[in-house]
Amino acid sequence: MKKRLLTLLPLLGLFLTTLAQQLAFPGAEGFGAYATGGRGGQVVHVTNLNADGAGSLADAVSKPGRFVVFDVGGVIDITGKSITIASNITIAGQTAPGEGITIYGGRVIASKSKNIIMRYIRMRGGKSVNSSKCTLTLDECENLIMDHCTVSWGPWDNVHIKDANNITWQYCINAEGIEPQRFGSITDGTRNWTIHHCLWINNKSRNPKMKCYLQYYNNVVYNYAMGIVGGHSAADNYQDVMNNYFIAGPNGSYKYFDDWTATDHLYSTGNYYDGNCDGQLNGTLITDYNGATPMKQPNFNTTHPMNVQTAAEAYAAVVEHVGASRVRDSHDKRYIEQLTSLGKKGAFIANEDDVNGIGTVANGKKPRDTDGDGMPDEWEQANGLNPQADDACAMTLGGGYTNIEHYANSLAQKIELPDDPASTMVRSLESAIENALALAGNAKTNVTLGYPSEAVEALLATASEAQAYIDDIDPATVTKEEIDAAVTYLNQAMADFKTKVINTFTGFSTDVCYNIFSYGMHPGARDANASTSTERRYLYNVKSADGQRDSLVYRLGLSDASIASGKTDAMASDAAALWTFREAGNGFVYVQNAKTGAYMQIERLLSATPVAIRPYYAKNDNGKTAFYMDASNGSDIRCFNVGELDTTGKGGPLDFSTLHADRIRLRWVIQETGVEASVINRMTTTLSTPVSVRYYNLQGVQLNQQPTHGFYIEHRIAANGRRDVRKSYR
Numbered sequence: 092m093k094k095r096l097l098t099l100l101p102l103l104g105l106f107l108t109t110l111a112q113q114l115a116f117p118g119a120e121g122f123g124a125y126a127t128g129g130r131g132g133q134v135v136h137v138t139n140l141n142a143d144g145a146g147s148l149a150d151a152v153s154k155p156g157r158f159v160v161f162d163v164g165g166v167i168d169i170t171g172k173s174i175t176i177a178s179n180i181t182i183a184g185q186t187a188p189g190e191g192i193t194i195y196g197g198r199v200i201a202s203k204s205k206n207i208i209m210r211y212i213r214m215r216g217g218k219s220v221n222s223s224k225c226t227l228t229l230d231e232c233e234n235l236i237m238d239h240c241t242v243s244w245g246p247w248d249n250v251h252i253k254d255a256n257n258i259t260w261q262y263c264i265n266a267e268g269i270e271p272q273r274f275g276s277i278t279d280g281t282r283n284w285t286i287h288h289c290l291w292i293n294n295k296s297r298n299p300k301m302k303c304y305l306q307y308y309n310n311v312v313y314n315y316a317m318g319i320v321g322g323h324s325a326a327d328n329y330q331d332v333m334n335n336y337f338i339a340g341p342n343g344s345y346k347y348f349d350d351w352t353a354t355d356h357l358y359s360t361g362n363y364y365d366g367n368c369d370g371q372l373n374g375t376l377i378t379d380y381n382g383a384t385p386m387k388q389p390n391f392n393t394t395h396p397m398n399v400q401t402a403a404e405a406y407a408a409v410v411e412h413v414g415a416s417r418v419r420d421s422h423d424k425r426y427i428e429q430l431t432s433l434g435k436k437g438a439f440i441a442n443e444d445d446v447n448g449i450g451t452v453a454n455g456k457k458p459r460d461t462d463g464d465g466m467p468d469e470w471e472q473a474n475g476l477n478p479q480a481d482d483a484c485a486m487t488l489g490g491g492y493t494n495i496e497h498y499a500n501s502l503a504q505k506i507e508l509p510d511d512p513a514s515t516m517v518r519s520l521e522s523a524i525e526n527a528l529a530l531a532g533n534a535k536t537n538v539t540l541g542y543p544s545e546a547v548e549a550l551l552a553t554a555s556e557a558q559a560y561i562d563d564i565d566p567a568t569v570t571k572e573e574i575d576a577a578v579t580y581l582n583q584a585m586a587d588f589k590t591k592v593i594n595t596f597t598g599f600s601t602d603v604c605y606n607i608f609s610y611g612m613h614p615g616a617r618d619a620n621a622s623t624s625t626e627r628r629y630l631y632n633v634k635s636a637d638g639q640r641d642s643l644v645y646r647l648g649l650s651d652a653s654i655a656s657g658k659t660d661a662m663a664s665d666a667a668a669l670w671t672f673r674e675a676g677n678g679f680v681y682v683q684n685a686k687t688g689a690y691m692q693i694e695r696l697l698s699a700t701p702v703a704i705r706p707y708y709a710k711n712d713n714g715k716t717a718f719y720m721d722a723s724n725g726s727d728i729r730c731f732n733v734g735e736l737d738t739t740g741k742g743g744p745l746d747f748s749t750l751h752a753d754r755i756r757l758r759w760v761i762q763e764t765g766v767e768a769s770v771i772n773r774m775t776t777t778l779s780t781p782v783s784v785r786y787y788n789l790q791g792v793q794l795n796q797q798p799t800h801g802f803y804i805e806h807r808i809a810a811n812g813r814r815d816v817r818k819s820y821r
Contacts, residue, residue, distance in 0.1 A: 121285025123236035123259030128181030128208030132156035164189030170196030184211030189455030218442040309405035314340025314437035321351030334361035340437035357383035368434025538598030595678030596706035604669035611756025621712035641689040641697040646742035679703035717758035
């Protein structure tokens with residue numbers, strides 16, 4: 092693809108100069124282009140995929156002055172741990188065999204480190220990372236260049252970079268920030284930062300937040316709610332934003348520039364916005380500044396290399412090269428597929444479970460390296476070096492780079508897998524089978540947010556059929572169309588499986604009682620997120636004003652924070668706040684009060700006879716599964732809503748809503764207690780001693796006495812006039 096030098100663009104004050112310093116590697120650009128990494132230092136091999144210990148990546152980068160190469164490829168699972176990178180380190184991820192290296196489940200930290208070159212590494216945090224932390228942290232880092240890397244699944248942001256200096260990110264992917272924030276990257280006080288030819292995808296916001304001094308050119312931002320965000324702070328910030336493409340996706344927005352104030356000094360040129368989601372790249376030039384102070388000239392008069400393309404050219408380069416693109420893993424491929432749909436595909440995710448987890452990254456065969464210097468014998472021989480001598484740090488090949496750098500740099504290009512049926516076409520089907528098996532294997536059965544056991548069995552059977560198909564393939568005759576058809580069939584089976592998730596309350600025990608409570612408050616009617624400092628609102632059985640009927644209200648208990656501190660919540664064991672559940676079919680249940688035996692209905696009065704209601708999954712509140720309590724089959728919704736506190740300040744009436752909105756006051760946690768359900772029979776017998784009991788068979792014929800065995804209908808009339816009809820068994 093034809094490149095366009097910066098001097099050919101109408102960007103006065105910016106120009107290329109001859110290189111007075113050695114680049115980190117050929118093609119390095121921006122403020123971090125002169126990082127030295129581990130040049131001349133000890134060559135250290137990563138020999139296993141362990142989270143720590145001898146031969147691990149964590150051990151290899153723990154001491155300064157190292158050039159790290161990989162003898163293995165695959166996923167390094169560091170769940171619950173982190174990897175800390177020392178100064179003067181080169182991480183040559185492109186040397187890994189197979190499909191490269193992915194770090195998963197924990198954090199990567201290079202805070203206060205200097206001179207780091209990081210290439211062809213995927214860092215995917217995930218749900219095990221503390222919700223207030225990021226996948227990658229670069230605070231107070233200096234002279235770093237990150238090239239062809241992917242950072243994703245950060246709970247707070249994917250990347251946190253504060254008070255850093257002389258930084259470059261190039262040809263990287265910043266993707267899929269997860270709950271609670273789903274953000275890309277935040278900085279505060281960073282100076283001399285270049286981001287170019289990067290893909291920002293499926294982040295709600297902060298792509299990045301620019302509370303810094305930043306060059307931002309030739310990037311693509313896709314499927315966002317808020318694109319790039321200004322510093323909007325009291326301090327002055329300076330941003331050169333040049334020749335980028337902002338493309339709306341299924342969750343997309345017109346807010347390509349957002350939260351800018353006069354303290355943001357924005358130089359904007361050549362930027363385009365494509366918001367029509369029509370599958371074509373046909374954006375329009377951005378001409379507004381959205382509250383920032385417009386700058387007529389670039390803020391930075393730089394001397395480092397810059398190779399600036401038009402926005403359309405940059406889009407093509409991003410599609411071709413971003414991420415660890417020598418061999419992309421399934422997630423990076425998915426990002427590119429979503430991007431190239433140009434508005435049709437893409438989604439914000441809650442966590443990695445929404446995209447079938449980490450998946451697999453295949454290992455490969457380590458090339459022969461007789462002298463163990465990190466350079467394969469074949470490559471050394473081809474370049475006139477001695478495969479019997481450790482000459483990695485020598486500069487035999489010139490150009491200002493050590494021999495090991497020349498080897499690593501020679502790998503830094505996109506490669507394709509061998510073009511034969513066994514390793515290329517079948518690989519896509521093998522990957523689909525792995526995804527299907529992981530999806531079925533991780534699925535809980537017959538519980539809320541799980542799947543019906545028969546659906547799991549069906550998906551496993553389909554995956555087995557696909558594996559049997561692979562086993563019978565004749566590599567000499569199989570066609571790409573046949574493999575693609577099998578992949579499509581299996582992908583459709585997975586898509587169908589996901590639609591069968593159980594959103595109703597199921598998998599419960601009929602032998603114990605439950606509390607039902609909300610964290611919602613009527614004064615905070617529009618609040619969407621629960622707080623552990625809010626008192627629980629328990630559904631509670633009281634007598635109506637006339638003293639004849641059972642009514643449903645809510646009563647205040649303790650907050651989660653108080654309970655966690657050791658306090659006892661008396662309301663949780665109050666019989667009027669205890670409920671039992673029985674299946675009513677099709678996701679509906681009968682909910683009966685332990686104190687009175689009355690049945691819940693979506694009304695302020697309880698019923699003497701069973702009424703089917705449907706708890707339907709809404710969201711997790713304070714780590715607990717919360718439901719809408721309604722009686723809907725999908726239309727004509729009517730569900731409970733926390734009403735205003737009454738004058739006692741101890742509780743209040745229930746209101747009702749006709750929609751499932753993201754509001755705390757509409758959501759109810761159903762939490763199992765240690766109280767046995769048999770208490771309901773003892774209490775109802777004591778409190779509602781009948782004056783008349785009649786027995787009927789299942790056909791409705793009245794019986795002379797209570798049956799000694801089998802099912803029958805019991806019709807009871809209590810002294811207070813309350814009638815109770817129930818199906819019984821002896």
